[in-house]
């Protein structure tokens with residue numbers, strides 16, 4: 001029997017019955033609540049406010065917040081969800097009440113793909129997460145290690161420059177080149193493998209692409225648990241299981257090789273560091289194989305898409321704003337003139353305009369516009385409202401970056417606004433929070449910024465940039481792609497002329 005025939009009786013009889021029940025329940029059987037809840041738009045039965053999200057939720061959520069205020073309660077299916085749209089409210093969540101909002105959402109994909117939450121990003125708040133996060137911050141992603149891994153980004157930046165030179169000023173897909181570069185940097189740092197060199201690197205790339213897509217996918221069962229059978233019927237769960245199995249086989253093979261002493265690269269990578277943890281040494285702890293695999297996966301999935309998205313939007317905005325492009329190129333070229341080797345971070349200390357360009361990009365195009373949702377661990381009295389344990393919290397960093405009470409002409413790309421400002425993205429200034437803040441803030445900021453600043457400076461130093469086929473800067477497509485990480489929908493095609501020609 002075809003699936004549609006099987007579903008027919010459900011659609012004809014059962015669905016209207018269920019809808020009637022929910023309408024009855026919602027409108028007639030509702031007892032008045034004594035709780036002081038944040039404002040909330042009218043909602044539909046079963047799906048609640050899901051239909052309000054659209055494909056790029058940061059945009060409709062900002063529009064809704066203009067009507068309902070900086071704290072708004074939505075229901076995504078059966079999950080109460082607090083939408084935070086002001087810097088002040090974000091500070092309340094990520095600073096004042098950080099500990100109470102330190103959990104993450106549980107989904108089928110997260111559980112299966114991340115080894116039952118043995119990673120850092122999705123692990124529930126608790127002793128395990130604290131140990132793993134502290135290890136990431138203090139050891140794996142520390143400033144020192146980022147410095148030590150300088151040769152990886154130098155090599156990749158040089159390869160990118162060569163590839164562009166070889167294009168002989170024909171049209172190149174810069175988006176794709178930046179994806180390859182960031183994937184190579186992160187996968188070499190994590191596992192000593194490049195993704196564009198065939199073999200296991202290529203396999204890793206394919207697996208990570210699928211993993212990231214599944215982790216970012218909306219799944220019905222999480223939000224409407226009694227409809228979770230749809231995840232099975234649609235094949236979603238089976239796909240998650242298959243990718244989880246393939247990931248595990250892949251990581252197991254690498255672990256086996258490493259334990260036998262077979263290694264491609266000489267430099268110490270994250271896997272070496274994790275395998276070398278001595279539980280009896282200071283700062284050491286007992287770490288099992290699943291935790292190692294989950295952490296590596298977290299770092300690869302969390303570090304690649306975000307970094308290339310930021311680079312892609314920066315180059316896009318610079319191509320749309322030739323005067324800004326000129327000014328930042330002058331600064332970079334004056335600073336690096338005569339240097340055969342660019343050293344990071346020393347050569348970058350005085351590149352104030354480059355840093356302002358980066359902040360301005362992260363303000364209007366935060367790669368994760370809604371950060372990573374958090375969950376309340378207990379009932380909280382929050383800015384006068386009662387927030388129940390289990391409420392999901394979504395912080396609209398994109399909306400805060402465009403708040404006209406915080407930013408002059410917020411939709412304009414004007415890096416100058418940061419030149420005489422102390423506002424930074426490190427999690428202390430809640431008007432600019434592309435990396436989140438507080439306990440669950442991003443531990444990869446230094447790693448990300450080293451690649452971001454280094455690669456950007458190289459591109460600006462070595463080439464003059466143009467749009468192809470006489471395209472004018474205001475004709476550049478700025479559409480966004482749907483997903484957890486929001487990159488450009490249309491790849492950035494450019495012509496690059498080496499400076500010396």
Ligand code: HEM
Nearest residue numbers: 121302303306307371372434435436437440441442444448
């Ligand atoms: C431009 C690049 C990046 C951006 C914009 C970014 C952004 C974020 C954001 C918004 C969060 C959630 C913060 C919160 O809930 O408050 C996060 C968490 C995280 N990021 Fe990043 N990230 C970037 C690069 C990286 C890199 C390079 C790595 C690793 C090498 C990394 C690893 C992580 C991890 C492990 C978490 C989870 C932290 C936790 O839940 O405790 N990120 N990132």
